[in-house]
Amino acid sequence: MSLYDQIDLLRIPKHVAIIMDGNGRWAKSQGKDRIFGHFNGVEAVRASLKAATKAGVKYLTLYAFSTENWNRPKEEVEALMNLLVQTIMGEIEELDKNEVRLHTIGNIDNLPASCQAELEKGMERTKNNSKINLILALSYSSRWEIGNAIKQIISEGIEEEEITDELISSYLTTSAFPDPELLIRTSGEIRISNFLLWQIAYSELYFTDTLWPDFSEEDFFKALVDYQSRERRFGKISEQLVNDDSNA
Numbered sequence: 433m434s435l436y437d438q439i440d441l442l443r444i445p446k447h448v449a450i451i452m453d454g455n456g457r458w459a460k461s462q463g464k465d466r467i468f469g470h471f472n473g474v475e476a477v478r479a480s481l482k483a484a485t486k487a488g489v490k491y492l493t494l495y496a497f498s499t500e501n502w503n504r505p506k507e508e509v510e511a512l513m514n515l516l517v518q519t520i521m522g523e524i525e526e527l528d529k530n531e532v533r534l535h536t537i538g539n540i541d542n543l544p545a546s547c548q549a550e551l552e553k554g555m556e557r558t559k560n561n562s563k564i565n566l567i568l569a570l571s572y573s574s575r576w577e578i579g580n581a582i583k584q585i586i587s588e589g590i591e592e593e594e595i596t597d598e599l600i601s602s603y604l605t606t607s608a609f610p611d612p613e614l615l616i617r618t619s620g621e622i623r624i625s626n627f628l629l630w631q632i633a634y635s636e637l638y639f640t641d642t643l644w645p646d647f648s649e650e651d652f653f654k655a656l657v658d659y660q661s662r663e664r665r666f667g668k669i670s671e672q673l674v675n676d677d678s679n680a
Contacts, residue, residue, distance in 0.1 A: 435653035439487060443660050445613035447491035448484060449635070451627055452476065454619030454643030461643075467511045472645040474519055481566060483652035485530065491565045491609050495627050499539065499573040513544050516570075520550040524557055531563030537605040538572030567609065574629035577605055606631055614659045616652075618644045636662055 452473060459469030477494065484492045497512060520534075527534060534554045543551075547570075581603035585595065601607060611631045615624075620641040624632070638655045640647075 435650055435657055436483075436486065438657050439653060440660055441488055444488045444656065445636075445659060446489065447493070447610050447612040448489050448614045448616065448655075449493040449495070449612040449628055449632070450480060451495045451615070451617040451625060452644045452647075453617060453621055453625075455645060457619065458643040458645045466508055467515075469645055470512060470515055474515070476644050476647040477519075478523075479649045480647065480652050481532065481564070483649040485532070485564050486649075487653070487656060489564060491567060491612075493537075493567040493569060493606075493609075493612065493628070495569045495572070495625075497538075497570045497572070498626060499542075499571055499576055500626065502542070502571070513547055517546050517550050520554050524554045527554070527566065528558050528561065531561045533558045533561040533563075533565045535565055535567045535608075536570055537567060537577075538570045539576060540570060542571040565609070567606075569627070572605075573626045575626055578630055600630070604630060611635065614638060614655065616640070616655050618642050618647050 455469030455473045456466040457469075458472065459466050462468065480494075481492060496516070501512070502509060524534075534551075534557075536551055536555070540548060540551065551568075551570075578600075581600060584603050585599070590599070606628070611633070612628065612635045615628070615632050615635045616638045617623075618640055620639070622639050628635075636659050638658055640651065640655070642651055
């Protein structure tokens with residue numbers, strides 16, 4: 433029986449975010465260079481998107497390239513940028529066919545012009561789709577995002593008493609999306625790596641030893657089953673949640 437059959441489809445997280453980690457180690461285990469791992473990681477993206485769509489997730493955010501990744505060897509960065517362009521070009525028709533809407537977050541101006549152009553084409557092509565939103569975090573870091581939001585708030589002369597959690601959220605690159613209820617990280621690393629630090633304040637965190645190229649639909653469903661086994665209290669106690677449910 434598939435793990436999908438164990439999922440309560442009435443309690444699906446609206447937004448799932450994934451830190452896709454382990455491409456390099458997976459490639460090394462195959463006796464290949466790191467780029468080989470990145471190429472094979474694309475299949476895990478397809479599998480995760482398919483699983484999320486099947487389960488009814490409305491937003492899927494993938495940490496594709498961080499601001500820190502610019503410090504990697506030049507040949508790896510160039511290969512990643514070329515892979516990004518090729519992947520978007522190769523997948524956009526399928527995304528559109530499956531009612532997937534493409535978005536990006538991050539300091540997109542830092543990306544090569546060819547990447548920016550393909551992203552714009554992809555977002556324009558899919559802008560009317562509504563089944564699921566695929567959000568690529570590119571040249572992204574949460575500290576950059578929060579710092580940029582603070583700069584904008586200051587430049588607009590907003591008074592101290594006007595600053596609320598909601599106002600800050602509205603200045604983030606994710607302002608159009610709900611906060612993730614579930615954050616998945618692959619490869620066995622147990623850290624957040626400067627990803628959506630503001631947005632995951634109340635997210636459930638799921639860590640798996642599976643390296644990203646091996647991450648399958650069943651792995652995604654396993655994360656959903658684990659998520660549904662948890663009690664989300666948001667600072668309350670269990671008894672309060674029971675009372676809230678009974679009064680709903």
